[in-house]
Amino acid sequence: xxxxxxxxxxxxxxxxxxxxxxxxxxxxxxxxxxxxxxxxxxxxxxxxxxxxxxxxxxxxxxxxxxxxxxxxxxxxxxxxxxxxxxxxxxxxxxxxxxxxxxxxxxxxxxxxxxxxxxxxxxxxxxxxxxxxxxxxxxxxxxxxxxxxxxxxxxxxxxxxxxxxxxx
Amino acid sequence: xxxxxxxxxxxxxxxxxxxxxxxxxxxxxxxxxxxxxxxxxxxxxxxxxxxxxxxxxxxxxxxxxxxxxxxxxxxxxxxxxxxxxxxxxxxxxxxxxxxxxxxxxxxxxxxxxxxxxxxxxxxxxxxxxxxxxxxxxxxxxxxxxxxxxxxxxxxxxxxxxxxxxxx
DNA sequence: GGAGGATACGTTATAACATAACGAAACGAA
DNA sequence: TTCGTTTCGTTATGTTATAACGTATCCTCC
Numbered sequence: 429x430x431x432x433x434x435x436x437x438x439x440x441x442x443x444x445x446x447x448x449x450x451x452x453x454x455x456x457x458x459x460x461x462x463x464x465x466x467x468x469x470x471x472x473x474x475x476x477x478x479x480x481x482x483x484x485x486x487x488x489x490x491x492x493x494x495x496x497x498x499x500x501x502x503x504x505x506x507x508x509x510x511x512x513x514x515x516x517x518x519x520x521x522x523x524x525x526x527x528x529x530x531x532x533x534x535x536x537x538x539x540x541x542x543x544x545x546x547x548x549x550x551x552x553x554x555x556x557x558x559x560x561x562x563x564x565x566x567x568x569x570x571x572x573x574x575x576x577x578x579x580x581x582x583x584x585x586x587x588x589x590x591x592x593x594x595x
Numbered sequence: 596x597x598x599x600x601x602x603x604x605x606x607x608x609x610x611x612x613x614x615x616x617x618x619x620x621x622x623x624x625x626x627x628x629x630x631x632x633x634x635x636x637x638x639x640x641x642x643x644x645x646x647x648x649x650x651x652x653x654x655x656x657x658x659x660x661x662x663x664x665x666x667x668x669x670x671x672x673x674x675x676x677x678x679x680x681x682x683x684x685x686x687x688x689x690x691x692x693x694x695x696x697x698x699x700x701x702x703x704x705x706x707x708x709x710x711x712x713x714x715x716x717x718x719x720x721x722x723x724x725x726x727x728x729x730x731x732x733x734x735x736x737x738x739x740x741x742x743x744x745x746x747x748x749x750x751x752x753x754x755x756x757x758x759x760x761x762x
Numbered sequence: 763g764g765a766g767g768a769t770a771c772g773t774t775a776t777a778a779c780a781t782a783a784c785g786a787a788a789c790g791a792a
Numbered sequence: 793t794t795c796g797t798t799t800c801g802t803t804a805t806g807t808t809a810t811a812a813c814g815t816a817t818c819c820t821c822c
Contacts, residue, residue: 430730459818461770480808495773500809505770516683517738519779519808536732549726552719556741559716563597564746565703571684571740574723579731626789628799647779662802667780672799686779686808 431536431545431578432475442472445523449511452527458509466490467502468523471512476542477520515544517573534572540581547574598703598712598745599642609639612690616678619694625676633657634669635690638679643709644687682711684740701739707748714741 432441449468453460460468470486471478480499487494503521506512512521513533522535522544534547557567577585599608616635620627627635637653638645647666654661670688673679679688680700689702689711701714724734744752 431732459769463771493772496809497773497811498771501771516740536727536730538732539735545730545732547723547726547730549722552722552726555716555719555722556714556739559714559719560703560741560743563703563712563714564749565598565705565712565741566744566749567741568706568743570742571738572723573683573738574727574732574734575737576727576735577733582731582733626798630800660801663780664782664802665800668800 431538431543431580434580442469445472445525448525448527449506452509452511455528456509458505463492463494463498464502464505466492467499468506468511471506471521472523475522475544477515477518477522477537477544479518479520483521513546515573516571517575533570535574536578537573537575538578538581539575540577540585543578543580545578547572598705598710598747601747609636612639612692615692615694619676619678622695623676625672630659630661630665631669631672633659634666635673635678638673638688639690642689642711644682644685644689644704644711646685646687650688680713682740683738684742700737702741703745704740704742705745705748706742707744707752710745710747712745714739 432438446465446469449465450460452458466487467483470483473486480496480503483503484494484496484499487499503512506521507514510527511524513524513535514521515535515537518537525546526548531546531548531553534549534552536545536547538544552572553570556570560567599605613632613636616632617627619625633654634650637650640653647663647670650670651661651663651666654666670679673688674681677694678691680691680702681688682702682704685704692713693715698713698715698717698720701716701719703712703714705711719739720737723737727734
């Protein structure tokens with residue numbers, strides 16, 4: 429999934445994710461309860477990794493009394509069914525735009541604006557499997573988190589540099 | 596770096612790491628103080644990721660009074676100079692076998708025995724950079740953590756399966 | 763439609779990981 | 793030796809995650 433543009437229709441974006449989740453849960457015979465759906469929705473509020481305690485606070489504002497285990501249980505469920513990804517390097521979580529479709533988590537993180545996007549490059553997965561195999565290591569799960577600048581922030585930085593140059 | 600075998604000379608292994616660290620610090624004009632060297636040594640005690648609080652406890656057993664900031668400061672120093680890597684998915688740290696030689700952290704983690712090893716595949720780095728570039732993303736730093744089975748544990752598991760088959 | 767097992771949830775407490783802030787000490791160049 | 797910089801000790805606190813236990817809800821089978 430590419431980086432969301434500033435003017436993408438985010439409510440449609442959330443709706444699509446919720447629909448996909450609903451469908452994936454039906455397919456798997458998993459129960460997408462109220463709490464779980466709401467947590468998923470909150471994860472999707474931004475395209476940035478969200479922490480468990482931020483979710484907790486959001487839940488509170490929605491009038492749902494909740495303690496940490498409530499949130500972590502919902503997150504565990506969503507993780508287990510591939511509806512969200514954990515961002516280990518940030519202690520946060522982001523929504524998965526295409527659940528079901530198997531993929532290791534390849535995540536791009538913009539250090540400037542905090543936006544996250546998925547990469548989903550099968551060749552990359554394969555390269556890791558091959559490279560590991562050369563050491564006799566058999567791969568089970570991968571965590572790939574790449575920091576850098578997203579297209580928007582990169583453009584912005586470039587134009588700032590131009591201004592500095594002029595001045 | 597390949598996975599350490601059971602009979603590798605671990606004291607030589609630690610010594611090599613300490614020597615390399617010493618040299619790298621000299622090269623950089625960085626001060627490898629007592630605390631920092633001891634923490635590095637403790638990180639190298641095993642080839643498994645070590646948590647900050649485990650290090651803290653080890654320091655205590657060595658008679659060095661210490662509070663969390665002492666350990667985290669030492670870890671920050673070691674990270675900053677590339678002498679250790681952070682293992683985000685485990686909240687732990689492992690020694691870097693070849694400091695100086697630039698490389699993103701590509702880490703293999705055995706889910707069975709907990710051993711960690713570095714991969715260091717430049718083609719992999721490049722694949723990530725290229726793949727990200729296709730989305731207009733410029734890479735700055737990568738975290739690659741791969742879970743699976745190390746050669747030893749894989750062999751062990753295979754022989755267990757044979758036994759099950761016989762029985 | 764009620765019994766009973768499985769799954770999900772609320773709640774309290776605590777574990778595990780990490781940093782802020784401040785003053786004292788050690789170091790190193792002028 | 794003095795002064796600025798870096799390192800360290802210490803106290804307190806912030807942040808992230810889980811253990812444990814009882815209750816409620818759901819689903820199935822009779």
